[in-house]
Amino acid sequence: MLTGLYEGALEDARARELLEPLGDLIARAKSAPEVRDLTGLIPRDHVHIIAEIKRRSPSKGELASIADPVGLALAYERGGASVISVLTEERRFGGSLKDLEDVSQAVSIPVLRKDFIANEYQIVEARAHGADLVLLIMAGLADEEVARLLEITHSWGMEALVETHSEDELVRAVNLGARIIGVNARDLTTFELDQELFGRLQHLIPEGVLKVAESAVVNSQDVTRYREQGAHAVLVGEALVTGVDPEHTVKEFVEA
Numbered sequence: 001m002l003t004g005l006y007e008g009a010l011e012d013a014r015a016r017e018l019l020e021p022l023g024d025l026i027a028r029a030k031s032a033p034e035v036r037d038l039t040g041l042i043p044r045d046h047v048h049i050i051a052e053i054k055r056r057s058p059s060k061g062e063l064a065s066i067a068d069p070v071g072l073a074l075a076y077e078r079g080g081a082s083v084i085s086v087l088t089e090e091r092r093f094g095g096s097l098k099d100l101e102d103v104s105q106a107v108s109i110p111v112l113r114k115d116f117i118a119n120e121y122q123i124v125e126a127r128a129h130g131a132d133l134v135l136l137i138m139a140g141l142a143d144e145e146v147a148r149l150l151e152i153t154h155s156w157g158m159e160a161l162v163e164t165h166s167e168d169e170l171v172r173a174v175n176l177g178a179r180i181i182g183v184n185a186r187d188l189t190t191f192e193l194d195q196e197l198f199g200r201l202q203h204l205i206p207e208g209v210l211k212v213a214e215s216a217v218v219n220s221q222d223v224t225r226y227r228e229q230g231a232h233a234v235l236v237g238e239a240l241v242t243g244v245d246p247e248h249t250v251k252e253f254v255e256a
Helices: 002-019 022-030 069-079 097-106 120-128 143-155 167-175 197-204 220-228 246-254
Strands: 048-053 083-087 111-114 133-137 159-164 180-184 210-214 233-236
Touching (some): 022 120, 048 069, 048 246, 069 083, 069 097, 083 097, 097 111, 120 133, 120 143, 133 143, 143 159, 159 167, 167 180, 167 197, 180 197, 197 210, 220 233, 220 246
Parallel strands (some): 048 083, 083 111, 133 159, 159 180, 210 233
């Protein structure tokens, strides 16, 4: 499944590159609004919520139509979210770069491009459309690729959420100098959930690195559990897009 997601994302990126070569994209990225200040993501008394705009997923199918991603993002921001995560993968998640750009232009907090990123073009593309952070998934990339992609990301002033799903991946991310490390309870090779994974692995993330717990959040009790286990931030998607009042739910999660 993960291999197929990367293959599709790269195929789509190559098609876009035929229309806008890397050199032209770099010029456009240089004229994009500056990267938002990311110092606000340091650990604090309240948990950071990374609130996601996500229409569907391979594991759950259709989640929400989200006809107005900007309105949803603004509700997240009013609720106290620290970051807006925008799925841009189109084939299986129903996202788009237009969602990313529209949301980035509307909110004042940092925006994360969540996709299956594996080359320079996709990173520059993220910056050109207003992203402040990008997702890098250890399960889909070799160490040399992650190191290069981190270097490119940082050269643009952006940061990377480096996602892990096992002890081996987490240790690799730490050794590569990742500054924001996520532990995803959902294994992207099987799509099975392990709700205790973050709690078992978070002690391996060194001081000074932002610890992000991902997936397996249904209610504020789940956020509280992650916080008590040491999470500085919790990434939430499904519970927000399927709820009736995302602004209120984000407030609950921030105060959990």
